[in-house]
Structures are given as C-alpha cells and as structure tokens.
Amino acid sequence: MSITYLEAIREAQAHALRDDPRVFIYGQDVGAFGGAFKATKNLAKEYPGRVLDAPISEDAIVGLAVGAAIEGMRPIIEMQFADFSTVGFNQIVNQAATLFWRTQVSCPITVRLPFGGTSGSGPFHSQSLEAIYAHYPGLVVLTPATVEDAYSMLLAAVAIDDPVVFCEHKLLYYHLKADKLPSEALPIGKARIAREGRDLTIVTYSAMLYEAIDAAKELATEGWEIEVVDLRSVKPLDTDTIVASVARTGRLLCVGEAWPWGGVTAEVIARVTAEGYGLLDAPPQRLNAKDTPVPYHPNLWAAHRPTARSVAAAARNLLRQ
Amino acid sequence: MLQTVTGPGPVGQAGALRESHLAAYRFMLRARLLDEKFATLYRAGKIQGGVFLGRGQEALSAATGVSLKKTDVFAPLIRDAAGRMAFGEPILDAVRTYLGSALGPMRGRDGNVHRGRPQQGLLPMISHLGAMISVVNGILFARRLKGIPGSVGAVCLGEGATSTGSFHEALNQAAVEKLPLVLVVANNQYAYSTPNDRQFACADLTDKGVGYGVAAHAVDGTDLSACLEVIGGAVARARAGHGPQLVVASLLRLCGHGEHDDASYIVPKLKNSPLGRDCLKLAEESLQQKQFADAAQFAVWRSEAIREIEEAVAQAQREPAPDPYAEKWEALSTENFNEGQGE
Numbered sequence: 001m002s003i004t005y006l007e008a009i010r011e012a013q014a015h016a017l018r019d020d021p022r023v024f025i026y027g028q029d030v031g032a033f034g035g036a037f038k039a040t041k042n043l044a045k046e047y048p049g050r051v052l053d054a055p056i057s058e059d060a061i062v063g064l065a066v067g068a069a070i071e072g073m074r075p076i077i078e079m080q081f082a083d084f085s086t087v088g089f090n091q092i093v094n095q096a097a098t099l100f101w102r103t104q105v106s107c108p109i110t111v112r113l114p115f116g117g118t119s120g121s122g123p124f125h126s127q128s129l130e131a132i133y134a135h136y137p138g139l140v141v142l143t144p145a146t147v148e149d150a151y152s153m154l155l156a157a158v159a160i161d162d163p164v165v166f167c168e169h170k171l172l173y174y175h176l177k178a179d180k181l182p183s184e185a186l187p188i189g190k191a192r193i194a195r196e197g198r199d200l201t202i203v204t205y206s207a208m209l210y211e212a213i214d215a216a217k218e219l220a221t222e223g224w225e226i227e228v229v230d231l232r233s234v235k236p237l238d239t240d241t242i243v244a245s246v247a248r249t250g251r252l253l254c255v256g257e258a259w260p261w262g263g264v265t266a267e268v269i270a271r272v273t274a275e276g277y278g279l280l281d282a283p284p285q286r287l288n289a290k291d292t293p294v295p296y297h298p299n300l301w302a303a304h305r306p307t308a309r310s311v312a313a314a315a316r317n318l319l320r321q
Numbered sequence: 322m323l324q325t326v327t328g329p330g331p332v333g334q335a336g337a338l339r340e341s342h343l344a345a346y347r348f349m350l351r352a353r354l355l356d357e358k359f360a361t362l363y364r365a366g367k368i369q370g371g372v373f374l375g376r377g378q379e380a381l382s383a384a385t386g387v388s389l390k391k392t393d394v395f396a397p398l399i400r401d402a403a404g405r406m407a408f409g410e411p412i413l414d415a416v417r418t419y420l421g422s423a424l425g426p427m428r429g430r431d432g433n434v435h436r437g438r439p440q441q442g443l444l445p446m447i448s449h450l451g452a453m454i455s456v457v458n459g460i461l462f463a464r465r466l467k468g469i470p471g472s473v474g475a476v477c478l479g480e481g482a483t484s485t486g487s488f489h490e491a492l493n494q495a496a497v498e499k500l501p502l503v504l505v506v507a508n509n510q511y512a513y514s515t516p517n518d519r520q521f522a523c524a525d526l527t528d529k530g531v532g533y534g535v536a537a538h539a540v541d542g543t544d545l546s547a548c549l550e551v552i553g554g555a556v557a558r559a560r561a562g563h564g565p566q567l568v569v570a571s572l573l574r575l576c577g578h579g580e581h582d583d584a585s586y587i588v589p590k591l592k593n594s595p596l597g598r599d600c601l602k603l604a605e606e607s608l609q610q611k612q613f614a615d616a617a618q619f620a621v622w623r624s625e626a627i628r629e630i631e632e633a634v635a636q637a638q639r640e641p642a643p644d645p646y647a648e649k650w651e652a653l654s655t656e657n658f659n660e661g662q663g664e
C-alpha cells in the first residue's frame with residue numbers, strides 16, 4: 001500500500017471525525033464534491049451533517065469556526081487556497097488569536113491552508129503565508145513536509161486547544177508517498193534532523209525540504225556533508241535543535257519559499273545569532289523567493305523560488321567562507 | 322448574403338438593433354471558438370495552469386461588452402472572453418496571456434484570465450472574488466472628482482461571489498456614492514461544485530440590490546436579445562445618473578468550473594431545463610428568425626474567426642517566453658526602493 005500526502009490529510013480528517021464528535025469540517029466545496037483538491041473525498045457521505053459546503057465567505061467561515069469553538073466544538077476549516085485566507089484574515093488574527101489571551105477561553109480551530117507554488121498557478125494561487133500568521137501572537141503555525149507529518153500533525157492540530165494554521169504544500173499533495181501511516185510522531189514544536197552532516201546546517205521546512213536534500217546530495221558528491229533540519233512547526237520554533245545542529249557544523253543556511261522580508265528564515269537567523277553567535281564560523285545566510293509576487297510562467301516561477309541548484313550554490317558560497 | 326456588422330448598416334432604430342445583435346453574436350461566436358481552442362491547447366499540455374471557459378454565458382458577456390463605450394471601465398471575470406473582445410481586447414492579448422508570451426500584456430507574470438490593460442479601462446482581475454467591484458467604484462469616483470462626466474463601470478461576477486463581504490461592501494459603497502456602476506451577476510447555478518441552495522437563501526438574487534437601495538434587473542441569460550435590452554438599459558440608466566444597477570442573469574454553466582473539472586455535479590434536471598439551453602444556438606435561431614443573418618453568413622463568420630484565432634495562436638507560439646535572466650525582479654515602481662532578490 002502507498003499513501004500520498006493528500007490522502008494522509010484526508011485520513012487524518014476521517015480519523016478526527018470518527019474519534020471526536022466535536023469535529024466538523026467547513027469550507028467551500030468540501031461536501032459532496034470532496035474539496036478542490038479532494039482532501040475531504042467521501043467524508044460528507046461517511047459523516048453526514050459534519051462536512052459542510054460553505055458560501056464564498058471566508059470572513060464568516062472563520063468567524064463561525066470561532067463561535068463553534070467557544071461552544072466546545074473542534075472545527076476544521078478548509079481554505080480553498082491559502083491565498084484566499086487573507087479574506088478571512090481579520091477573524092483569524094484578531095478574533096481567534098486573541099480570544100484566549102483576553103478571556104481565558106481557548107479557541108481550538110484548525111485552519112487548513114493549501115499553500116505554496118506550483119507551476120502555472122500565478123500570483124493568487126501560490127502564496128506562502130506562514131510568516132504572516134506566525135507574526136501574530138496566539139496562533140500555532142504548522143508546516144508538515146512529509147506524509148507522516150501531514151497525518152500526525154493534522155491530528156495533533158485538531159487536538160490542540162489553540163488556533164492552528166495548518167500549511168499543507170500543494171506541490172507535495174500527489175507526488176509525495178509513504179508506505180503507511182505512522183503510529184507515533186515527534187511532538188508538535190520539535191524539529192527533525194532530516195539528514196545528518198557536519199559541514200553546514202540547512203534549516204528549512206515544507207516543500208523546500210526536498211530542494212535542500214537534493215542540494216545536500218549534490219554537495220555530497222563534492223565531499224561536503226550537509227545537515228538538513230526540517231522545522232515541521234514554524235511556531236513554536238525549535239531553537240534548541242537548530243542551535244545544536246549549528247554547534248556541530250558551524251555554518252547556517254536558512255531556506256524558505258516565502259518572501260524574503262522578515263519571515264521564518266529571518267527569525268531562525270536572529271535566534272541563532274543571538275543564542276549561538278560563538279558557534280558560527282561564518283555569517284549565517286538565507287535563501288528565499290524573490291521579492292515579487294509569484295509569477296505565472298514556469299520559467300519565471302522556477303527562477304523565483306529557491307531550487308536545489310540555488311540552494312547548493314548558496315551553500316557552496318558559505319562553505320568557502 | 323446579408324451585410325456584415327462592419328459594413329454600412331441600415332439607419333434608424335431597427336438598424337441599430339440589428340447591428341448590436343450582429344456585433345454581439347460575432348463576439349459570442351469568437352469567444353466560443355477561442356475558448357474551444359484554449360481547451361484543445363490545454364488538453365494537449367500546451368497551457369500551464371487552469372483554463373476557464375465561458376460556455377453558455379457568451380450572450381450575457383457579449384451584451385455587457387457591446388453596451389459599453391471604449392471610454393468606460395470594465396472588470397470582466399473568468400467567463401468573459403466575449404465581453405472582453407466586445408470591449409476591445411484583442412484576441413492576441415488573450416492568447417499571449419494563456420500561452421505565457423513575454424510580449425503579452427502580462428508578460429508571463431500573470432496568466433490565463435488574469436489579464437487586462439488598466440490604462441484602457443480593462444481591469445486585470447485578481448482571483449479573490451468580489452475584489453474588483455470597489456476598484457471600479459474608485460475609478461468612477463475619481464472621474465467624478467476630476468470632472469470627467471459620462472463614464473460607466475461594469476463589473477462581472479458569478480452568483481457565488483455575491484456571498485463575499487467585498488460584494489456587499491462595494492455595492493453599498495456604490496449606492497452611497499450614487500456611482501454609475503453596473504454589476505452583472507451570472508447566476509449559473511453553481512459556484513464550482515456548490516449549488517445555489519448552499520450559497521444563498523434569498524428568493525431571488527435581485528433582492529440583494531433592493532437591500533442596498535440599488536436598482537435591480539433580472540434577465541434570461543440565455544437570450545441575447547433580452548441581455549442586450551436589459552444590460553443596455555442598465556448601462557443607460559447608470560450613465561444618466563440613476564446610480565448603481567444590479568443585473569442578475571439566469572443561465573447554466575455548460576462546462577466545468579475549469580477544464581480540469583468534468584462538472585459531474587450538475588444535475589440533469591437543470592441541463593434539460595430552459596436554463597441549460599445554449600445561448601449561441603438560440604442566438605443563431607433568433608437572428609435567422611429576425612432575418613438579421615442567415616446560416617451562410619454564420620459559416621463565413623465562423624471561418625473568419627477560426628482563421629483569426631489560429632493566426633493569433635501561431636504568432637504567440639512563435640514568440641519568446643519570458644526570460645528569467647532578463648526579468649526585472651522588482652515589484653515597486655520606485656526603482657531604488659527595490660531591495661533585493663531574497664538572498
């Protein structure tokens with residue numbers, strides 16, 4: 001048997017619906033149609049009345065989830081694309097994210113964001129918004145990079161008492177496969193060493209993990225041993241694992257698909273510089289998408305985002321320093 | 322053979338009616354054929370990303386386009402190939418954008434239906450539904466401030482987009498400002514897979530206009546004559562200073578949401594209802610009945626359109642793709658504010 005990243009997300013939701021009567025799924029076309037990407041395929045049939053089509057009203061979709069959470073439910077919201085979550089932004093960052101802090105009433109909603117670039121998708125179906133959500137206090141932001149994590153972290157997200165923004169990369173949906181679903185998982189907030197090395201640490205997350213691993217393989221043929229850290233969760237961010245890795249390698253490259261200004265890569269570098277300055281043998285570097293909207297044409301898109309090639313080039317530069 | 326639209330037509334109202342019908346029909350036909358070409362290219366793997374057709378909505382879209390002047394403002398949506406052409410968008414703009422030519426209006430940065438020329442009053446849609454309405458409001462508002470009289474702004478959207486906050490905010494805004502806005506809603510019964518009973522609960526979408534103090538008009542979106550009359554009337558009223566107008570057309574999407582979608586969720590009952598009639602066929606029947614044109618003329622127009630489309634596709638396919646090394650990776654017009662490339 002083999003299971004894709006997308007199927008793992010569907011399975012996690014099926015299990016959440018099965019095991020917890022408080023769970024329901026709400027979003028555009030998630031019902032009989034099974035969602036734009038089929039992440040809720042057959043769930044409306046299997047769990048009647050608990051998987052519901054929403055109008056094209058992202059603000060009200062998130063608001064309803066917050067209300068239901070106050071009432072003790074565990075809603076899972078599917079945004080059709082992460083990009084459209086900006087229409088529900090106010091309810092996520094001002095309503096959901098502040099509720100516990102203001103009232104001591106927690107807000108256990110999960111907002112699923114199919115995110116990230118795919119060839120030909122253009123500026124409004126490609127965005128990476130994890131940094132924007134992570135900027136707000138009161139949100140958990142998860143970025144699973146593997147089939148196993150997609151499954152276990154989504155189940156964990158539903159169980160968490162706080163609002164979770166669950167960033168699932170569309171590029172991984174169909175191609176990433178695993179033999180089976182995991183029975184145990186690292187806790188939320190723990191990063192994972194995806195590949196061990198001693199010369200340089202690449203810290204990354206989500207689909208960029210595979211560009212980093214490919215770059216590490218390429219550099220291995222040149223004699224370099226690159227360690228790759230998969231963050232899994234960008235908020236909370238596992239500074240300890242990162243700093244421990246940098247202590248071994250002395251060099252840090254952070255890679256993210258999001259835009260360069262601020263963001264996860266900047267946060268990682270800020271923390272390592274503050275907490276592990278003495279461990280660094282060279283100035284830490286980062287590689288992000290270019291500072292423009294995500295382009296439509298495949299040629300432009302391929303040059304806009306970091307790739308194994310550009311990651312390897314950045315790593316080589318850093319190794320020479 | 323009957324005269325073509327571009328030839329000298331008979332004078333008077335009957336002549337004008339004939340001209341507008343024939344002009345609109347030809348845009349419908351060209352849009353249908355252009356859409357079919359895009360679908361073919363998509364199936365052949367020649368188009369990256371989505372392809373969105375306007376099949377079944379051409380009468381409404383063309384009627385909107387021909388009712389506008391070139392100095393008006395138009396914000397079409399994903400099913401408006403006909404209206405775009407009627408407003409003046411060259412076929413080549415559409416083809417170049419779908420094929421990602423560096424020479425197209427979007428230069429490969431944006432694609433498919435996300436195209437336009439703002440300086441010519443043709444706004445490039447963003448994907449976020451409902452978001453174009455207030456932008457058109459802003460153009461109309463600015464023209465009033467600048468003392469430019471007589472412009473109308475038309476915005477197209479589907480019934481699904483009437484559920485967005487943007488729709489409600491912008492419609493109210495247009496009403497408060499008494500802007501010459503014409504909002505054309507294609508109620509094609511489904512928003513992607515979502516049927517109307519999961520989208521809204523009012524008896525009729527025109528009710529949404531009433532709530533904001535906006536004049537609302539219902540029209541059979543499969544009937545070209547009705548669309549020309551109702552949209553033409555709404556545009557005239559907006560131009561005459563009667564404030565925003567909402568037009569709600571009933572029809573059915575005769576294709577998938579995009580070409581990736583087989584639309585198996587559309588129930589046969591709707592397909593077999595009057596809503597499911599093909600507006601292009603109906604228009605041909607009615608033009609023949611009115612003796613505005615005959616089958617031979619339709620055939621000539623069809624082959625002319627096919628030639629034009631094939632030429633545009635052949636040209637765009639010869640054109641260079643955008644070159645990432647020549648691309649300026651800058652999102653700000655103030656050159657020295659652009660900071661860098663993400664490294």
Ligand SMILES: Cc1ncc(C[n+]2csc(CCOP(=O)(O)OP(=O)(O)O)c2C)c(N)n1
Pocket residue numbers: 028056058080084087400448449450478479480481482483485507509511512513574578
């Ligand atoms: C704010 C927002 N949410 C979700 C989407 C995703 N989406 C694209 S088209 C569509 C359905 C649109 O239906 P409708 O407005 O009725 O237009 P139609 O496709 O039927 O012409 C949806 C949900 C979007 N584009 N914008």
